[in-house]
Amino acid sequence: MFSPQGPxxxxxxxxxLSSVEHGYDLLAPKFDHTPFRTPDGLLCATADALRPFGPFGDGLDVCCGTGAGMRxxxxxxxxxxxGVDFSAGMLAQARRTHPDAEWERADVRDLPFTGAFDLAVSFGALGHFLPAERPALFAGVFRxxxxxxxxAFPIGAPPPITSTWYWALLGFDAVMRVRNAVWxxxxxxxxxxCPLQAVRDDLAAAGFTVTTTPLTDLGxxxxGSPRGRLVLARRPS
Structure with a gap:
């Protein structure tokens, strides 16, 4: 799973065993050499799905990490x-990789922007927010x-209960719950x-008009259902 350059x-x-912020500060120098970085295939599939809705003016990557979303x-x-993120270490890596972009350190549950962007994207970040925290996140993006x-952000189809992947994810979440209960x-x-319907409901409650489109490049x-969908949450004109 990890290259020799990885952690x-x-x-x-x-x-x-660290906090989310400090953990990503520590991981940042080697993050792009781990499976946790958003795969290029998912980035390309998202760009292809968004292209018919563009071009756009100004763009924001929410929970940008090392800046893969700039692609x-x-x-x-x-x-x-x-790009906006609360990890100084991840932002430092992003600045080195994409010096022509702007980078902002902030807690995305309290985004410091108002009416500044035409497109916002996010990749692989929803799992870092408890369901009770999503309304603040989505309200900030709306603002x-x-x-x-x-x-716009991709969301994968849930694996069938008969698959190894289903039980692996269930086991990971169980371990994390135990870890957080005792540490x-x-x-x-x-x-x-973050199941799709719950995410849609939270987006609608924040004021968005919500649709989805299949990420056909993912197969x-x-x-016959798509492996992934792109959630499209529009702030009404």
Whole structure:
């Protein structure tokens, strides 16, 4: 799973026993050499799905990490591109990789923008927020967008209960819950706390008009349904 340039088992253990912010500060120099970085295939599929809705003006990557989402924003946005994250270490890596973008350190549950962007994206971040925290996150993105602006992020289809992947994710979430029950600071990272319908409901409650489109580049499951969908949350004009 990890390249020779990636973190050691010891480094991963230290990260897992830290807070989310400090854990990512520690992991940042080697993050792009781990499976946790958003895969290029998912970035390309998202860009392809968004292209018919563009071009856009200014773009925002919410929970940007080391800046992989710029591969989606830059080809689609004619204006400035900005990434926001609360990990100073991840932002430092992002600045080195994408010096032509703007980077802002902030807690995305309290985004410091108002009516500043036409497109916002996010990749792999929802698991870092408990369900009770999503309304503040989505309200902040809504506020950051201009009227008519679009918030887009991919979400995978749930694996069937008969698959190994289903039980692996269930086991991971169970381990994280036990860890957070007995160890402080907590490290919030769950895979099964953001089902599509619950996310749609929270987006609608924040004021968005919500649709989805299949990420056809990712293929289909055995039953013919898409492996992933792009959630499209539009701030009304």
């Amino acid at each position: 050691s088992v010891r480094e991963l253990v230290v990260q897992a 989606v924003l830059k080809p689609l946005c004619r204006g400035r591109t900005t 950051a967008l201009r009227p008519g602006g679009l918030f 402080r600071p907590s490290f919030v990272m769950y895979y099964r706390t 289909q499951r055995a039953d």
